[in-house]
Structure formats: C-alpha cells, structure tokens
Amino acid sequence: MIIQLANTIEINQKRELITYLSSYGYTAREVKTNSNLYLVAQGQNPLDLRGIGNKSYVMDIHAINEKYPLVSASWKEQATKIPLGRYNTLGQNQCTIMAGPCTVENEAQIEEMALELCLNNIRTMRGGVFKPRSSPYSYQGLGLEGLKMFSQTAHRHNLLIVSEIMEQTQLEKMYPYVDIFQVGARNSQNFKLLQALGKTDKPVLLKRGISGSIDELLYSAEYIFSGGNEQIILCERGIRTFETSYRNTLDLNAIPILKQKSHLPVVVDPSHGVGIREHVPTLALSSIMAGADGLLVEIHKDPKEAISDGFQSLNFAEFRELVEKIKLTFQLKRTFE
Numbered sequence: 001m002i003i004q005l006a007n008t009i010e011i012n013q014k015r016e017l018i019t020y021l022s023s024y025g026y027t028a029r030e031v032k033t034n035s036n037l038y039l040v041a042q043g044q045n046p047l048d049l050r051g052i053g054n055k056s057y058v059m060d061i062h063a064i065n066e067k068y069p070l071v072s073a074s075w076k077e078q079a080t081k082i083p084l085g086r087y088n089t090l091g092q093n094q095c096t097i098m099a100g101p102c103t104v105e106n107e108a109q110i111e112e113m114a115l116e117l118c119l120n121n122i123r124t125m126r127g128g129v130f131k132p133r134s135s136p137y138s139y140q141g142l143g144l145e146g147l148k149m150f151s152q153t154a155h156r157h158n159l160l161i162v163s164e165i166m167e168q169t170q171l172e173k174m175y176p177y178v179d180i181f182q183v184g185a186r187n188s189q190n191f192k193l194l195q196a197l198g199k200t201d202k203p204v205l206l207k208r209g210i211s212g213s214i215d216e217l218l219y220s221a222e223y224i225f226s227g228g229n230e231q232i233i234l235c236e237r238g239i240r241t242f243e244t245s246y247r248n249t250l251d252l253n254a255i256p257i258l259k260q261k262s263h264l265p266v267v268v269d270p271s272h273g274v275g276i277r278e279h280v281p282t283l284a285l286s287s288i289m290a291g292a293d294g295l296l297v298e299i300h301k302d303p304k305e306a307i308s309d310g311f312q313s314l315n316f317a318e319f320r321e322l323v324e325k326i327k328l329t330f331q332l333k334r335t336f337e
C-alpha cells in the first residue's frame with residue numbers, strides 16, 4: 001500500500017498513522033523524495049481504509065500489494081517524465097538519443113564528438129571514465145580528471161553527460177560533473193550504490209544485470225526510489241544466454257513488459273545488446289518499434305582505434321544515417337498508436 005502524505009504532516013500525525021497501520025499488522029516505511037512524501041505499508045490483513053482516508057494530511061492511498069510498489073504501474077498510471085536539460089524530456093512520447101564513446105579517451109575526441117552530436121541535434125553524450133573491465137589488465141578509464149574534462153567540454157556545447165559510477169564512494173566526487181549517473185550491468189545489484197543514488201537529486205540510468213531478470217531490475221529501481229530518488233531510467237542492454245553468436249541477447253520483450261509493469265521510462269542500449277556494429281542500427285530501430293523511450297548508442301570517429309568496444313561502435317557517418325532512420329521509425333510508430 002502506498003500512502004502519499006502532505007509534505008506539511010506533523011510528527012505526531014505521522015505517529016498516529018503508523019500506529020493505526022501497525023494495529024492491522026502492517027509495517028510502514030517512510031520515503032521522502034525531492035518532491036513527495038510517502039508511506040509504503042506492507043501487510044497481509046484486510047485494512048479498514050476509512051480509518052485513514054479522511055485525514056487531512058493523507059493526500060492519496062493506493063491499496064496495492066506489489067513486490068516493488070513505488071516503481072509499479074499499478075500505483076502510478078501516468079508515465080514518469082524525466083526532464084533532461086532544456087531540450088529533452090524522457091518518457092514524453094519522443095525518442096531521446098544518448099550517444100558517445102564507450103570510454104572517454106581525450107579532449108580532442110570529446111570536442112569532435114560534441115560537434116557531431118550537435119549537428120544531429122542530440123543533447124546528451126555518454127562516456128565512461130570509470131570502466132568496469134572483465135580483466136584487471138584492461139584499460140580502466142581516465143578517472144576523475146577525465147570526468148572533469150569530459151563534463152567541461154560537453155557542457156561548453158550545452159550537452160548533458162551520462163557516465164558510469166561504480167561504487168558509492170565515488171558519488172560525492174562525481175556529483176558536480178555528472179548530469180545522469182549510469183549504473184552498469186555489473187553493478188545492477190550493488191545495493192549500497194543504489195541506496196546512495198537514492199539520496200541524489202540527479203537522474204539515474206539503471207542497466208539490467210548481465211544475467212538479471214526483469215524482477216531483479218525493478219527491485220533495484222525500487223532501491224533507488226525508496227531511497228528518495230524518483231528519477232530513474234530503466235535500461236535494457238542485453239542479457240547472457242546460451243547463444244554465443246553475438247555478445248549479448250538483446251531482450252526486446254523486456255521493453256513492452258517493463259512499460260507494462262512500471263511507470264518508469266525505458267531506454268535501450270543496442271550497442272552492448274548485440275555487440276556487433278553492423279547490427280546495432282537494426283536493433284535500435286526494432287527497440288523503437290517495441291516502445292523504447294530512448295536509446296544509448298556507442299559511437300567513435302574511428303572505431304578500429306577505439307580504446308574499448310570499437311567493434312560495436314558506429315562511426316559518425318553510420319550514426320548520422322541511424323539518426324535519420326530513427327526519426328522516420330518514430331514517426332511510423334506513432335501512426336500505429
């Protein structure tokens with residue numbers, strides 16, 4: 001059950017409500033986000049809502065008993081919209097493209113990339129500076145100094161940046177520079193990190209775990225929301241299956257299922273989803289038809305020279321072509337609605 005409270009509720013009123021709920025065997029947890037105050041009550045017994053429904057400090061009650069109540073669509077029917085700067089709102093019937101290198105390499109690269117994004121009217125650049133690599137001997141990223149450069153260069157062009165955070169101890173240091181925190185597949189169930197991100201006021205792009213189920217992804221999102229941050233973007237990036245012909249199996253099913261189960265926006269990362277450059281556009285366009293609110297795409301001026309994930313990065317010409325196709329596909333999709 002989700003009870004939305006007036007932000008002005010007094011301590012004794014809160015106590016009265018919690019005592020009432022516990023008299024029916026319900027536990028209640030308070031969730032305070034940037035904009036709202038909730039009580040998430042969990043219990044099995046039938047509860048007489050008349051006892052609380054008429055209280056002046058109770059704004060709304062939803063008698064749902066979901067596993068992940070705050071992110072579930074059965075509570076909040078309206079899709080969550082996440083403003084990304086002045087130009088884009090994720091989840092508002094548009095396709096938001098975020099693109100950039102897998103890993104930030106140097107300033108000249110980011111400068112050139114920024115110009116390319118602006119040319120295509122893209123407003124958010126992706127790029128990792130803390131890279132989760134399977135091998136400890138692989139390149140680990142430019143770190144905080146690289147992030148500062150990435151942020152300054154992108155911001156000079158009025159671009160937002162999305163960058164991966166790997167542990168909660170990085171949050172404070174990264175905060176001034178990052179616009180959207182990315183939680184990578186390997187950290188999708190790093191609960192300490194998710195709890196810490198619940199305390200921030202910046203959007204979080206949460207990737208599905210490498211072998212993560214839909215339920216696990218939504219539980220992870222619930223960690224962030226219940227920690228106090230409502231701005232969560234779910235990201236399908238492919239899962240590990242028995243198939244070895246491609247890097248991951250992009251689960252297109254996840255898109256309509258996530259949108260049915262949750263009010264949160266869903267973006268797709270076709271680059272890691274298939275892991276093969278020539279198939280990235282097909283999967284990107286299919287994701288739009290399946291209902292994705294946005295795409296996260298890896299690009300590089302010269303993919304064969306990329307420090308990481310060059311084999312799945314589009315060059316600028318391929319990216320331009322994809323952006324044009326995305327516009328057409330999005331229009332086509334809307335004619336079906």
Ligand code: PEP
Nearest residue numbers: 102184185186207237272
């Ligand atoms: C990335 O976006 O470069 C990345 C490491 O992705 P994932 O966490 O999905 O593997």
Ligand code: MN
Nearest residue numbers: 102298308309
């Ligand atoms: Mn990558």
